[in-house]
Amino acid sequence: MDPETTIQSLRAALQASPGNAPLRRHLAEVLMAYGKQPEAEIELKALLKSDPRDHASKLLLARCYRAQDKNSAAHVVLEDLLAQGYVRARIDLARLSLAEGDVELAVRHFKAALEEDAALYDPELGQRLGIGLPGAEAEDDGEVFEGRLRASEGSGGGSSGPQPVFSEVKFVHVGGLKHLKEEIRKKIVLPLQRPDLYKAYGKKTGGGILMYGPPGCGKTFLARATAGEIDARFLSIGIHEVLEMWIGQSERNLHAIFEAARQHRPCVLFFDEVDALGASRSDMKHGAGRQTINQFLAELDGVGSDNDGVLVLAATNAPWHMDSAFRRPGRFDRVIFVPPPDHEARVEIFRLMLAEKPVKDIDYDGLAKKTDRYSGADIKAVVDRAIEAKLDDALASGVPEPLTSKDLHAAVKRHRPSTSEWFATAKNYVLYANDGGLYDDLKGYLRL
Numbered sequence: 001m002d003p004e005t006t007i008q009s010l011r012a013a014l015q016a017s018p019g020n021a022p023l024r025r026h027l028a029e030v031l032m033a034y035g036k037q038p039e040a041e042i043e044l045k046a047l048l049k050s051d052p053r054d055h056a057s058k059l060l061l062a063r064c065y066r067a068q069d070k071n072s073a074a075h076v077v078l079e080d081l082l083a084q085g086y087v088r089a090r091i092d093l094a095r096l097s098l099a100e101g102d103v104e105l106a107v108r109h110f111k112a113a114l115e116e117d118a119a120l121y122d123p124e125l126g127q128r129l130g131i132g133l134p135g136a137e138a139e140d141d142g143e144v145f146e147g148r149l150r151a152s153e154g155s156g157g158g159s160s161g162p163q164p165v166f167s168e169v170k171f172v173h174v175g176g177l178k179h180l181k182e183e184i185r186k187k188i189v190l191p192l193q194r195p196d197l198y199k200a201y202g203k204k205t206g207g208g209i210l211m212y213g214p215p216g217c218g219k220t221f222l223a224r225a226t227a228g229e230i231d232a233r234f235l236s237i238g239i240h241e242v243l244e245m246w247i248g249q250s251e252r253n254l255h256a257i258f259e260a261a262r263q264h265r266p267c268v269l270f271f272d273e274v275d276a277l278g279a280s281r282s283d284m285k286h287g288a289g290r291q292t293i294n295q296f297l298a299e300l301d302g303v304g305s306d307n308d309g310v311l312v313l314a315a316t317n318a319p320w321h322m323d324s325a326f327r328r329p330g331r332f333d334r335v336i337f338v339p340p341p342d343h344e345a346r347v348e349i350f351r352l353m354l355a356e357k358p359v360k361d362i363d364y365d366g367l368a369k370k371t372d373r374y375s376g377a378d379i380k381a382v383v384d385r386a387i388e389a390k391l392d393d394a395l396a397s398g399v400p401e402p403l404t405s406k407d408l409h410a411a412v413k414r415h416r417p418s419t420s421e422w423f424a425t426a427k428n429y430v431l432y433a434n435d436g437g438l439y440d441d442l443k444g445y446l447r448l
Contacts, residue, residue: 003034021047025057032060037067055086062092069173071096072352080356087116095125101167101224101234107131164233164264169224177222177345183336184209184226188311192230192266208300208312208331210274212319213338213442214419216375219315220272222338226313227268234268235261239276243292251295258299258310265309274314275321293323300331317422319438320429327438337441340375340419343368349376350408353383358402367408374417385411 010027017023024043031040044061047054058081065074074096081089090113097106107129113120114131126132171181187209191198211219220236227234235257242253254277261267271277277296299305300312314332316322326332341349346368354362371379386407394400423446430439430448 003030006030007034007036019050021051021054021057025060028057028060028064032064032067037064040064041068053084055081055084059086059089059092062089066092066096066099070352070355071100071173072349073355076352076356087113088120090116091120091122091125094129098125098128098165099168100221101165101169101227101236103129103165163260164235164267164269166231167224167228167234167268169221170228171225174218174222174225177218177338177342180211180222180336180338183334184222184313185229187334188226188268189230192232192309208314209334209336210319210322210326210332211313211315211336211338212317214340214375214422215317216377216418217338217340218376219338220270223268223270223313223315226311230266230268232266232268232311233261233264234270235264236270236272239273242277248291250292254292254295254299258305258307261310262305262307266311267309268311268313271312271314273316275316275318278314278322278326293325297325297331300326320433335438337439337445339445340373340417341379343372346371346374346379349379350383353380354403357387358400360402360404362403362408363405366405367412370409370412371417373419373423375419378415378417378419382408382411382415385414 007027007030010023010030014020014023014027024047028040028043028047031037031043041061041064044057044064047057048061051057058077062074062077062081065071065077075093078089078093078096082093090109094106094109094113097103097109110122110125110129110131171185174181191203211222213219223236224234237257242250242257244250244253258269261269278293300307302310312332315338319335327335347364350362350364350367371382374382386403389411390401390403390407426439426442427446427448430443430446434440434443
C-alpha cells in the first residue's frame with residue numbers, strides 16, 4: 001500500500017472514531033515516517049488538547065518539532081515532560097543538545113537518565129557520547145569519551161584533551177544577523193567551497209573572526225552554525241579548559257587544543273570569553289599571563305604548524321580589553337559586532353517562548369517593537385515574569401487564564417534590557433577610542 005493510501009485509510013478510520021487516541025497517535029507516527037511533520041504536528045496537538053498529560057504524544061510532538069528544526073519549541077516540550085517526572089525525555093534532550101553542539105549538556109542529560117533508569121540506555125547515542133552501558137567496563141579505543149574524541153595510547157601523539165565533534169546547527173537556524181552571516185560566509189564558508197579560486201590568489205582556508213557584543217545575543221550559537229554550514233567539526237573552548245595555576249601548563253593546553261583542530265580539519269575552533277586569554281599585556285604585572293598570550297599568538301600564526309583549514313572564531317563582551325596584537329592580519333583580522341536580535345528575530349523568539357503555553361490574541365509584532373535591544377535572555381525573562389503574574393492571579397481566583405498581549409507588555413515595562421549597561425560602556429569606546437575604525441559597526445548601530 002502506498003503512503004497516501006495508508007494515510008487516507010487511517011484518516012477515514014479516525015473520522016469514524018474521532019475519540020480514538022491510539023489511532024490518532026498512530027496516524028501522527030505514520031505522517032512523521034513519511035516526512036509530513038506539519039500534518040503530524042496538527043494531530044499531536046489535537047491529542048494534547050484532549051489530554052495535556054499524554055506523555056507519549058508530547059514526546060512525539062517534541063520529535064516532530066526537532067524534525068522541523070524547531071529546536072526551541074522541542075526544548076520547551078521536553079523540559080515540561082521532565083518537570084512532570086517523565087525521565088525518558090532526558091534521552092531526547094541529550095540528542096537535541098548533541099545536535100546543537102552542546103556536548104557537555106548532552107552527556108549530563110544522558111548520565112542523569114541512566115542514573116534514574118538504566119533500561120533507558122541508547123547504544124547508538126551512548127557510542128557517540130562515549131558512555132557505556134552502566135556497569136560495563138570502559139574501553140580505551142579512541143572513540144568518543146564523555147562527548148569528546150579520546151585518543152588511544154600510541155595513536156601518534158593524539159591529545160587526551162577536548163576534541164572536535166560535528167554540529168548539526170546551520171545558518172538557517174540563526175534568526176536575523178544577515179550581515180554577520182555574510183561576513184562569515186566570505187571569510188570561512190566560501191574559501192572551503194571554492195578552494196581553487198582562493199588558491200589561485202594564494203589565499204589559504206583559515207584565519208580568524210572576533211565577534212563582540214552584549215551577552216546573551218547568540219555568539220556561541222552562531223559559531224556552532226558556522227561549523228554546521230560547512231560540515232566541519234566544531235570545538236568549543238572555555239577559559240577553564242586553558243588556564244591552569246601551574247607555570248607552563250596553560251601554554252601546553254593551548255597547543256593541545258590547536259593540534260586537535262589541525263588533526264580534524266576542516267575544523268571551527270571557538271574560544272568563548274577570549275578576552276580572558278588575550279588581555280592586553282601592558283595591563284599585566286606577571287610573566288605567566290604574558291607567556292600564555294604569546295603562546296596563543298604563536299598558535300594563531302601556525303608557528304611550526306600548518307593552520308590551513310583551521311577556522312578560528314572567538315567571542316568577547318569586552319574587545320577593548322584585548323591585546324592589539326590579536327588583530328593583526330592572519331589572526332583575528334575581522335572584528336564584527338553581534339547586535340541584539342533584530343525585529344524579525346524577536347518575533348520568532350517570542351513565538352518559540354510562548355509555544356505550548358496557554359495564550360490568547362498575542363500581538364507578536366507589537367511585542368517586538370517594544371523590546372528593541374532586548375537579548376534572547378531578556379525576552380525569556382519577560383515571558384517568565386508574565387507567567388508568574390498570571391499564576392498569582394490564578395492562585396487568587398482559582399481560575400487559570402491564558403496569557404495575553406497586555407500581560408506581556410506589562411512584563412516588558414518591569415524588565416529593563418540587560419544590554420543597557422553594556423551599550424553605555426561601549427558608547428564611550430566608540431566616541432573616544434575608535435581612531436582605527438575598530439568599532440564602526442557598533443557606531444552605525446548606535447547611529448552616532
